[in-house]
Amino acid sequence: MKLFRFVAGAIAAAVVGLAAMAAQAADPIKVGEINSYTRLPAFTDPYKKGWQLAVDEINAAGGIKGRPLQIIDRDDAGKPGDAVKIAEEMVSKENVTMLAGTFLSNIGLAVADFAKQNKTLFLASEPLADAIVWESGNRYTFRLRPSTTMQAAMLAKEAAKTGAKKWATVAPNYAYGKEAVAAFKKELTKLVPDAEFVEEQWPPVFKIDAGPVVRAVEAAKPEAIFNVTFGGDLAQFVREGNLRGLFEGRTVVSLLSGEPEYLEPLKDEAPKGWIVTGYPAKDIDTPEHKAFFDAYMKKWGEAPKLGSIVGYNTVKSIEALLNKADKYDAETLVETMKGLEVPSSPSGPFMYRAQDHQSTMGAWVGKTDVKDGMGVMVDWFYADGADYQPSDEEVAKMRPAE
Amino acid sequence: MSFYFAQFLTGLASASSLFLVACGLSLIFGVTRIVNFAHGSFYMLGAYLAYTLVQYVPGSIVGFWGSVIAAALVVGLIGAIIEVVMLRRIYNAPELYQLVATFGIVLIVQDAVLWIFGAEDKLGPRAPGLDGIVRIFGEPIPQYDLLLVALGPAVLGALWLLLNRTRWGVLVRAATLDREMVASLGVNQSWLFTTVFFLGSFLAGLGGALQVPRVSINLLMDLSIIAEAFVVVVIGGMGSIPGAFVAALLIGELNAFGVLVLPQATIVLAFVVMAVVLVIRPYGLFGKQETAAHAAGQVEAPIRPASPLKRTIALALLALLLVLPFLMGEFALVLATDILIFALFAASLHFIMGNSGMVSFGHAAYFALGCYGAAFLVKYFGGSMEMALVAGPLFAGLGALVFGWFCVRLSGVYMAMLTLAAAQIVWSTAFQWQELTGGDDGLLGIWPSDWARSKTAFYYLSLALCGGGILLLRRMIFSPFGYALRGGRDNPNRTESIGIDLRAQQWAAFVIAGVFAGIAGGVYVFSKGSIFPDEAAIPRSVDALVMVLLGGVQTLSGPIVGAGVFRLLEDEISRLDYWRAILGGIIVGIVIIAPEGIAGFIKRIAVKAGLEREGETAA
Amino acid sequence: MTTPVLSVRHLSKSFGGLQAVSDVSFDLAAGELLALIGPNGAGKTTCFNMLNGQLKADSGEVKLNGESILGLSPRRIWRKGVGRTFQITATYASMTVRENVQMALISNARQTWNLWSRASALHVNRANDLLELVGMADQAERAAAILAYGDLKRLELAIALAHDPKLLLMDEPTAGMAPRERVRLMQLTAGIVKDQGISVLFTEHDMDVVFAHAHRIMVLNRGELIASGSVDEIRNDARVQEVYLGGGRLFEEKGKGHG
């Protein structure tokens, strides 16, 4: 009997205590975040550090309209099926206000389709596939990073200047790779009408057998190579290519390879003179970036990578959205998102276009080099996304009607 | 010409790497009759260990090779320890339990590697002294590749000497031919098995360590190499080392030249070649027909129609399921829908595996075909959900009709391997045939018809289809057809000699199981709105096996209990960081501690308490 | 002369270098109880396996009622009216005794593709009758897995009789049984032969059983038939004596026939 009373008393005390705590802190605003944390930590780890920094800053400054921002993050293990399952769980179990995240394009597309079906706002932070905002674009999906076509256009402009005509392409065999090659071809032939593409290699993503791929490209004797592989695939491709002299005397244009995420693991094997999009973290000296850089260094003890910026900007976008919207239902959020401006970010101001839900965030374009046994970006400039986006008519043709 | 020669050398280099892994696997299988899924994990461990060790001795030739050998030795030791601690307990278990247990080890090792080495891909240094190229007929060939080309035959030769010139080797060969004979010769079997495991794991570790200068090391290495190694071992003939060598050459060159001709179908090609070889030679190029039948485990008790108590429980459960939407929130319905789908999927596997004794290690193939069949109808023919739910099962049934014809000609592990290969064909086709399946991008936007769009309506639809499917399967188990299959499992000889065409019945059972898995797949695709190749991958097949084992192979309610517990468990643990290891631990635990599963356990308690009639337990 | 039920000519089989059965020829008349004896490894089971289609013969001819059956599958031969029991009993461990018999009845009625009916409710009476016949009726509900060996042998007989065979092949039907049981089983078999006119070919190591019940005996040694004749002829055959030297126990006991 004594025991019973004790237990009952303890439970009662706990309930009262919890209720009091709940009453003290205002209800947090919950955002569901899904990403490939275990499959692609090279990118998603700095990304997570980036958004955590932003969340800390926001909550330290009093949150959003007095409510703390809470990000519930889950790992999709690089599997689109898992991502959809988690999205469903976040919406129906956690009652999140909106969804964000994803890295791989196929996962981004899958979650976007889920968002459309379930009428939930989804901010695709990292996936690059054009389809997310164009062919498969939908009312509920917005995207932060510059798309494949935008980045391909940035690169094509530089590639055209080299005068190379005979091109080979190497790209992972899924939406992102296919799209990147198609976009690059399109953008390059706009500038160099007689450019020809003599070889295409489509290694399965994350399963490249680099030796044969390099040999096949070599056999076509191209003047220049356009590469889309990334991560471990890129590392193997570079190593085999270096070994067999594939890159000697050839122009190489490579998507994303200037990002420290991919450049750093290559150490002194990093390629020299490739034309790339990327992120020269230490060399950018705008005040916004410097503030971000220092805060990041202070919190994490390491320099930010491109993922860090994307993570940071994602939460900055969410902050702007939630501050501006008067209600948090999906329809209001979507309407607020259209044309939403993010006035200040490490990469400069950007906004979300109403016509195709794509942000105007840009990318850094430059060349690779090796300094002190480490790959770096040199001769770089910041290409503003707004300068590489299709016109309203083109968008209207590509996007399905709502 | 010189180009093709260089390509040929590239193929040889991959073949050597493949051979190192495959011959260890074959050796272990030959002696212990265990198909060791964890072999790929040993390969991965070897790579990670060598990568780590090499960091301490940068640029030193002795240091590099010392690291490689040390890594391989450590892996060999780990293999031996796992053999002593775990596998030794399951040598006499049915092969299904062994396969699943070694897969449990795969999961545990995966998380252990993640924990110890981190999730980043790792690119090791090149081999010091071998980091240049040699020009052969003007073509640049990496020096390291040439070393690998030489290493394959060298290892083959060394193994030949070991097996033919030492007493240990003679014993190993004898054990490969006839396990009982060696036992009766008074040889210390467990010592022999442990040393074989050490050697096999050492070779896998060596294979992995040698990859450090070639590829970036990541957490997916284990499953991708094991799938390839299985192909090699099965083509060569399980247990045959020369067979593994020839098959590794075949696959290595196939990849090297396949990439020139059909760059988008490299993965499919290997599995297709494997299927072709098995059609011509069911036991592989150098393999021999299995002599002794495998241990069957404990004899199952006769099945009986549900007792009044069981009926009451079943009716209560049904009533509960019917009112569930009024009691629970949305997410519970989502979860319940999932459970229903997986219960039917597991029940369809149980139908051929539990009731008919046909071990399928690739049941996900038919689940996925059901998904794709339904999705194709919606995407390419503009069909409705109702039509798609018919098309899915038909498509799956068609797949089962084709694959089943090959599979029912074999039994035991060979059948398990062939079903696995079939699933890999489905998976790799789905993965690489982008135009049709969308590859890794999947097919999206396959949502239910308007009337079934709400979670509640869809839940009732799933309840009707999956619940109905389970009841139908149960009915069939009690039918003459089901009994004939049971008979075939208990005693194929007797079955043939009372006039039953067992193979035809098994084939039909395979198709039926495929159709019902396809129903589950069809419902699944509409519940998720999308389908990806992962649904056909090895882990999905293992899920089904685990559900059946968890519930209890020898009980009819097992698959249902198993699916429920598995899905709820997954929901609970999958948000933890190391949930794979937990799942792996559970799998290994079931196999070793509770092979009867949950339903089996409850049944035993019920019999003890006098609630259930079982009469006597089987001898 | 009427055609024999079973007619075997020049049947041979070798395993690698070992000639397990060589050039065996014999006839089996309707209603005859024919014993095939011989020491361990003589080739008796191999003979049976060829007769019921389980093994492919190297050469020879086997006719059932004048129709060649060599090379047919076991299930075809069964359909033609040949029942078989195995030296190592082959029953369904996970079924009850009655279900074991029902399976054969279901197969005989060509109902194995029925997906709907409840198997254990089919042919119950006929199954019970067969079990009654072999004295297993009281054990009908028990699992086959827990039967005593002798009971399994009787169950096998019931299964083999389920499709009213013309010919019964019984490989050591009484092995593993207690002496009294053996006698009962053979008496039972002899009775069935007499009542239903079935022909039986059986092998047996227990000479008491053989001498007491067989109408005729054949002796196989190292794959070759070395003698064939009536009980008395075989008893007094010098070559048979020689083959069984060492196993002579049987001849010492020859006076103690049961009958």
Ligand SMILES: Nc1ncnc2c1ncn2[C@@H]1O[C@H](COP(=O)(O)OP(=O)(O)OP(=O)(O)O)[C@@H](O)[C@H]1O
């Ligand atoms: N499948 C087989 N492969 C190789 N040899 C075999 C095979 N089956 C039987 N034998 C051999 O053939 C010979 C005859 O065997 P069989 O089983 O027919 O003898 P049996 O007369 O039935 O002996 P027992 O009285 O012991 O049953 C034996 O030497 C046996 O080892």
Ligand SMILES: [Mg+2]
């Ligand atoms: Mg015999």
